[in-house]
Amino acid sequence: MATAMKTADAGALLAQEIAGEFPDRRGRFGPFGGRYVPETLVPALDRLEAGVHRWLKDPAFVAELEHELATWVGRPTPLTHARTLSARWGAQVYLKREDLAHTGAHKINNAIGQALLAKRLGARRIVAETGAGQHGVASAAACARLGLPCTVYMGAIDTERQAPNVGRMKLLGATVVPVTGGDQTLRAAIDEALRDWVADPDGTYYLIGSVVGPHPYPYLVRELQTVIGREARAQMARQAGGLPHAVFACVGGGSNSMGMFHPFVADRDVALVGVEAGGRGAKLGDNSATLTLGRPGVLQGAYSMLLQDEHGQIQETHSVSAGLDYPGVGPEHSLLQATGRVQYEYATDDESLEALAECCAAEGIITAIESAHAFASARKWAATHPGSRILICLSGRGDKDMPTLQKTLLKGQA
């Protein structure tokens, strides 16, 4: 089992990770990752892999991506010194403001990058799947920008729960298909999106929303999201006078955290902490703390940690934040956990909501509930590391969470 990896193996794997050797030729991050897909998808994934290697290094592609990030997404996003939180926590707290990126979160970095890649690969249309709707909105916006038709599959239950995001996607010109089969949530939507892609793997591009799925997606999404960590690293040096002592990011599928952590992995003195959704507590079914409480297995085309029962059945998950409510996690995180380079822990629903309230009052920023999980852990760390420099990835803004906040933090208030 991953967590029982021998120290010697862990050291060697971490050295390989730092040397940039992962994913290897088989699409693996040590024992994790790979490609567990139907035979019909292999040629499409091979073509995608060749395209990723070609275009991500192509100067004209890179220039066009950087232009879109600067003039349409709004990058670089600022680094904010959280003055009041710093005074209260007894540490210097800095916030990387992905909430200020277009559409309100880091997801747009990935969506615009993959949509540009799809064009280069000759795709005529995009398919995506979405749970809470945030990735669907980012995909719809990127496709509108580039003139690509976009179909978003969404579980029928989620289309009801996330009606405002369905409206946003429609305004942005996407076709939203409610999926009535299976569990009628994210997993059913993923199955439908894959089915659509298999039907026309040449003309259709499958735009995945996190560092998950079969190779090369975890690598591709990581490369598109590391702009977060690269900017933050330079901004810390300039504004804070040095690298952070610790970096915190929330972990759902793992894309904002991977994008933030990856440029710091070689800086062994920088503590990296991934914060999962602890939900109502540690009981199976009450949380989405995949790395902290899961076991390895195969989900969505890759071998990684996942939440499953003793028979290997994928477990129902719970979190107050829709964006963290997912039973799997990207394979590179499983490696970073097994090697001990990143520490993973969880914050509960209540701890996260409390942290969100504190950030609103102290800094004038309504964070997404997802991001608030990172604040909850950072605050605990500050208590035992006085005077340290802390960097938090503020992955998104909380406007989308108002219905949940009305029912929780604002409950009973006039």
Ligand SMILES: *Cc1c(COP(=O)(O)O)cnc(C)c1O
């Ligand atoms: C989707 C989302 C997340 C979780 O996704 P990751 O792939 O783990 O980053 C976190 N924060 C916000 C604001 C999101 O929208």
